[in-house]
Amino acid sequence: MTPNLDLELVGLTKRYGATVAVDAISYHFSAGTYACLLGPSGCGKSSTLRMIAGHESVSDGAITLGGRDISHLPPAKRGTAMMFQNYALFPHLSVRENVAFSLKMQGVDAATRAARADEMLELVAMTALADRLPAQLSGGQQQRAALARALITKPDVLLLDEPLSALDPFLRVRMRAELKKLQRELGITFVHVTHGQDEALALADEIVVMNNAIIEQAGQTRAVFDAPKTAFVARFLGSHNVVSMPEGTLAIRSDAMKVTASQSARLPGTITNIEYQGTHVTLTAAVPGEQEVTALLSDRDFFDNPKDLGEAIGLDWEAGAAHALAG
Known part of the structure; x- marks a missing residue:
């Protein structure tokens, strides 16, 4: 994994017919940072994440990674990986097979992909559960399996779409700590979408607060929290x-x-x-x-x-x- 590629959004826009979901936003994510896109439902944060991933087309503007325009590349060619909100594990495949699936699609031989999958499962403390099916896992274990599957492609940027929303409050707090620890160990950029203020403050080095398709305020987490610029940001972050x-x-x-x-x-x-x-x-x-x-x-x-x-x-x-x- 290469912890030296900056991610940049340049005038990024997404339209659905006459509706503007993301309105010409620009932001530079420093390499190796944990960033949260934070905002209410419908503010444009998930559309932004999906454009970075390549799961939504870009209407205008550009997405660059390490100075390379990735706006119109297929997801597998971008240097990004995405962890979905519902984890999207294949129910008929074992944990190891789920984690190795993208390597199978790339034509990697069975022995190599099994070895790589086992490395990823060790990283997320899931080695003992490698032969189980997803239905035999708890919510937190399913999340770890989905993380391992996303990381096996050695992405430069990991994209997380509300990854903690399906967990109970106690497990959510525990998994926050694990996500932050993992990001520090890997040294790659995490971009995490959430509508939870506590989650963003606990995890993020940088927060990008979105509202009505634009970036309302962005920067180092503590700086934004201590000095919100607008009434919306002050109210949405809470504690103001x-x-x-x-x-x-x-x-x-x-x-x-x-x-x-x-x-x-x-x-x-x-x-x-x-x-x-x-x-x-x-x-x-x-x-x-x-x-x-x-x-x-x-x-x-x-x-x-x-x-x-x-x-x-x-x-x-x-x-x-x-x-x-x-x-």
């Missing part, structure tokens, strides 16, 4: 409040909100919901002219000075905790 003040529209992190009893605070509010979440308490308040504002309090801070539903409170923040939004 968007409030209108005399000085303009501001984003303020929920954990920077301070709850006081004073009505002289920047925002007067009325408590509408309180959720105990173990290490912290999420307090939601209705404030004038806004929908809702949330404050994230440590459990100790909340229970040292508990509040009730319907109680009037003040909400405040340090000056440096807020920043202006473009829209």
Whole structure:
């Protein structure tokens, strides 16, 4: 595997008749990065991934990998591999046969492809299950088999289409750690589509936030989270409040909100919901002219000075905790 090929989207566009699913987006993925395409359903993220893979045609623009235009190459000639949301394992083939299938299609001899498949299964800790059928595997085991099958072609870029969505919450967290570990060990670029903010923040070195067929904001994950540029990004990433003040529209992190009893605070509010979440308490308040504002309090801070539903409170923040939004 070659960890030195940058992936670039240049004015990439996808139209379905009169509908523009992806509208002239451009982005440069650094080689060897874990990137997440993040956004709500219908924003264009899956169409973008499928164009990179070669499973959707490009209407306009280009996709380059290592400076080579791969926009119109068949999937097998691109240097990419895709792991599908439903894993798409052949039910009548063993795990080893599933993993080796693409090599069989390439005409690789049986002994070589079995040896390569066993290497990949060792990489994803599935050696003991090589002779099982997919129906005899758990969801997490099926995911590992699908990963091994995608990686056997030695891609420069691995594309993942909501790979954790079929797993239960506990397994999803465990598999996040395994995906990140695998990406670091291999050193290749992962491009992972998700609508889950927690998933993207946990996994990605870079996030690309999409909305209405365009890239709303992209960059290093922490930089985007700490300084969302638009109200959409602030709200979609979660953990931010968007409030209108005399000085303009501001984003303020929920954990920077301070709850006081004073009505002289920047925002007067009325408590509408309180959720105990173990290490912290999420307090939601209705404030004038806004929908809702949330404050994230440590459990100790909340229970040292508990509040009730319907109680009037003040909400405040340090000056440096807020920043202006473009829209």
